Amino acid sequence: MDCISTTSLKHCTCSDITCDRRGNCCKCVIHHQQRGEIPGCFFTPAGERTFDRSVAHLCRDRLG
Secondary structure (H helix, E strand, O other), X not given: OOOOOOXXXXXXXXXXXXXXXOOOHHHHHHHHHHOOOOOHHHXXXXXXXXXXXXXXXXXXHHHO
């Protein structure tokens, strides 16, 4: 499937300003999927800032 999105920092919640995928959802999702991780945009702002992209952390972050 081809990515039809364009880079948009307006909606990106990633706090890693050095990431070259920041603002490009397709590249970000592929990057994290290949590592068995969840993209930062699924987390709360506080949860995202930990840079722990594990499923377990997502559950703790979202479910308390």
